[in-house]
Amino acid sequence: MASSHILVLSCPDQPGIVHAVTGALLAGGGNIHESRQFDDRETGQFFLRIVFSAQDAAAIDAAMRPLASQFAMDWKLVPADRPVKTLILVSKFDHCLGYLLYKARMGELPIDIVAIASNHPASALTVSTIGDIPFHHLPITKDTKAEQEARIKAVVEETGAELVILARYMQILSDDLAAFLAGRCINIHHSFLPSFKGAKPYHQAHARGVKMIGATAHYVTADLDEGPIIHQATEAVTHEDTPEDLVRKGREIESRVLGKAVAWHTQHRVFPNAAKTVVFGN
Known part of the structure; x- marks a missing residue:
């Protein structure tokens, strides 16, 4: 059964970040419900928050790890319902x-x-x-x-x-x-x-x-x-x-x-x- 998760990240801005992240979610069977992003042109930092559901969040976590290294991300993936x-x-x-x-x-x-x-x-x-x-x-x-x-x-x-x-x-x-x-x-x-x-x-x-x-x-x-x-x-x-x-x-x-x-x-x-x-x- 699919469960809801939140993916948040920040990193230096560059082309391809959203494409890579949404691709990882798609590959892991994730379904995006909410997405917000901001590019701070003063600091050059990019910020992204995505709420999604998936049956196997571990697969998405694994897919995100090489992307985190590639884009120098500060990121985390957490269950949406965890207090x-x-x-x-x-x-x-x-x-x-x-x-x-x-x-x-x-x-x-x-x-x-x-x-x-x-x-x-x-x-x-x-x-x-x-x-x-x-x-x-x-x-x-x-x-x-x-x-x-x-x-x-x-x-x-x-x-x-x-x-x-x-x-x-x-x-x-x-x-x-x-x-x-x-x-x-x-x-x-x-x-x-x-x-x-x-x-x-x-x-x-x-x-x-x-x-x-x-x-x-x-x-x-x-x-x-x-x-x-x-x-x-x-x-x-x-x-x-x-x-x-x-x-x-x-x-x-x-x-x-x-x-x-x-x-x-x-x-x-x-x-x-x-x-x-x-x-x-x-």
Whole structure:
């Protein structure tokens, strides 16, 4: 019986890539259902995402290997219905966590939440119903940061987490942990980057009298709030809004933006492209 798979790849652009890849799919008995491609003429990189069904995905995998070498591809072939093992880090503000839990439980996010970790005890969470998901209380101080981050690494390795989500996790990751999680850690920042980086961005925005607030989901790098952006959204505000109003309105935006970014990442729609991303959104 045919099963659905996703093939994603990026490589230096040159003639014949699509012809070669679709030929490999045809030879392996694959039937293409969706195909998106992008040629970045600034970087010279080519990006391709194909959803297909086939009875023998192993044959297609074997056919792709020589092509990957020929075209210097960064590629992967994954079952379309395989959920991504996910660790969620959170602090006291758990609205984003609650949103992700709801979406996952409704079957609207292809994630398998293998653990939740927080620098605060579970009793500090006011929105989320964690249920039987393993919870790790990992308190942190200035003097215990290295030890605490070592425990985060251990949870990642023990659970096999493929994605780590900073769902309003209000701690700055060390360069070491950021490097360990490179390409597999998504943060939600409560402003429309690159504006208002760092702490209390809503208060910064209010002080500047902005007429629009936003949220940004991005990959985590060692540079604070400067990782490649996956998704952003905004909402209008007025001079009558207090900083507390901005925080309240921002909760909705943050949850939606993070949820969409996680969905796109776990559906293999996001490609790193130097300091940016290519996103085949839906």
